[in-house]
Amino acid sequence: MRLAPSLALAAALSALFAGSAVAQESDADKDWSKVVIGTEGAYPPFNFLDAAGELKGFDVDIAKALCAQMKVECTFVTQDWDGMIPALQNGNFDAIVASMSITPEREEQIAFTSKYYQTPPAVAVPKDSEITEATDAALSGKAVGAQVSTTHAQAAAALFPDADIRQYPTAEEYKLDIENGRLDAVVDDVVVLDEWLKSDAGACCKLLSTLPADPAIYGKGIGIGLRKGDDKLKKMLDDAIVAIREDGTYDKIQKTYFDFDVYGETPAAQ
Amino acid sequence: MSGNGPSLAAPAPPPQKPKIAGMIAIGVWIAFAIAFVIYFAKAFDTTLIARFGWSYLSGLWVTVSLVAVSFVLGALVSLPVALGRMSANPIAGGSAFAFVYFFRGTPLIAQIFLVYYGFGQFHDFFEAIGMWWFFREAWYCGLLSLALNTAAYQAEILRGAIESVPKGQWEGGRSLGLPGSVIFFKVVLPQAMIVALRPYANEIILMIKASAIVAIITVYDLFGETRQAYSRTYDFQTYVWAALLYLALVEALRHATNWAERRLTVHLKR
């Protein structure tokens, strides 16, 4: 039968596919003189692109400081938020420095360094809003915006099950939509909301309240995402985080963006 | 390839060599199928079905209803546009041509962004004219873009179909003393519709595929639910489910069209 050879070929090929089960690769033999860093570029003040197309922000400056500390040549790549983890796993870059929370769900997929900052989530509403408290009853049936596949979107769904949760590709889109009245409230990091509310664009809205950061959702603060198995890189970055906190570099960067401490040993109320 | 390559359906007897190309090609597909089955058997997770099954069905419903409603609206809009395209009046002809060219010459995704985010900028104006309730909802914005887009394509289908009906049909109608509208609706249009059946079905298929774009403006259609599920699990099978559902939908439609065409053209067969 003519099918026989093709079946044999098929069997060989599929063995190749199926046999290539994901094995955890160690980075012990890599020298890490060059590290590619993935970030989003749409999350001011942590990471954003300016009109010259350049990456700016707290995440970016911290990453640069860490690279200088490790004496490593770093290049940045922008990646949309919802493809961040797959792109890391596929090797498009080596580290995520994009204000990513260290959550149990994500830790199943990737590894994290220790945290490099930790700030609580908050809710903002239009200034003339009738909503007075951030509870499920008050937000029932209201349109609540958050960024897609973030801890904030998850927290919004958990805390306000009766609200109509809308998920946006980046923080900038939900900001536009609460400014023009499509949304009744938004949930995000308090620093991100604060920065926006201080700007002209945020004139529409006010901070309603911060939210309790449920550790089951928010995990252990914001860390740098790494592939599982890249233990050497993790060690290098962990040490570098400690070093820049000790030598004052961290504080210097922090002061250019914020007038309070974002590292927050314990999740602090603002 | 060239030695035993495919012939051009020539009457010459095909050479009786073993056909390597076909065996390799089908072998690759069988390999894919086997690898796919192995992958699915390994990855298949009933908890995922329990968790996201209903979301997928509701997403499928959103996709189907969005396409159905915008197709019907598009059909209504396409009628005057098609008549405009065929009219001798330069203003009617020119504006119909501009409409068709604009919607066929630019990407649907850009049109959707313009309607959703671009028009959102003018919410004060829309509020003033009492139209903001419409532009406030992402679903309506998606509907509007899809309907106008398909109207442009349907207008061309309709025009082609009407022009394919021989002039003699009009003349015959007139010689029977029928008014123009009766000739158009009772004589010409039914014949045009048979010609247009297949292009219309293709247009619906293209719309089903194109409608996946609305996921980016916060509509939870099938693709939106898929991205949602993927961003919670980072499990690739969530995309595979969506692929299977879309393929099933499109294939069902294609077979239904073939069947309908056979039924409707029974009188044309000898």
Next chain:
Amino acid sequence: MNESLTLLGFGSTGWGDELATGVVVTVTLSLATLPIGLCLGFFLSLAKQSDDRLLKLSADIFTTIFRGLPELLTLFLVYFGVNAGLKSLSQATGLPDIALSSFVSGMVALGVVFSAFASEVFLSAFRAIPHGQREGGMALGLGRTKVMLLVILPQLIKIALPGLGNLWMNLLKDTALVSVIGLADILRQAQIAARVSREPFLFFGTAIVLYLVLTILSSFVIGGIDRWTKRGEVAR
């Protein structure tokens, strides 16, 4: 108005230069995808009219899949799925890591979609060429390959051109989808500009105008090629 001009201007205050690079990326991606799609589509159409049933079946499976899947989904399947596959393959075989960039993913995804549709265009074009052309070529003692290259192909291109022209327009528009996986094309640059400047209408409107310019230019070029392929007919 002046404000809009500044925003669209070049330099560090305006987004004109970003949008211009976006145009380059869009055009480059379309042009890079075209030959892949055309070649693959051509071979698929050969396979579809082959008397080798297995080959025909394989080509039909290919077309069914890639004509039926939403382009956006195909793009995601390639970007995430093929990349994950390559990764595990390189781990299993010890070959160096290869990760498809968003540009290459876009090229692959749009290329296979293009080829699925192009194969149908080529197929109907093949059917429009009378058998006599082929037989005539054979009778002159030309080999299979020569008949294909010298007799069939020139006529095929002429007949297939309008259909392929439409597919090119679709390809040009579909590149906008690649912005979703992060390629810095026209639409993505417009999106970034809209976010930062908070002028979505201006920038998405500009993006649409840029696409319109590209499609109008394309239709001139296709019209020119069409006249060129038909130059023999005019003389008659």
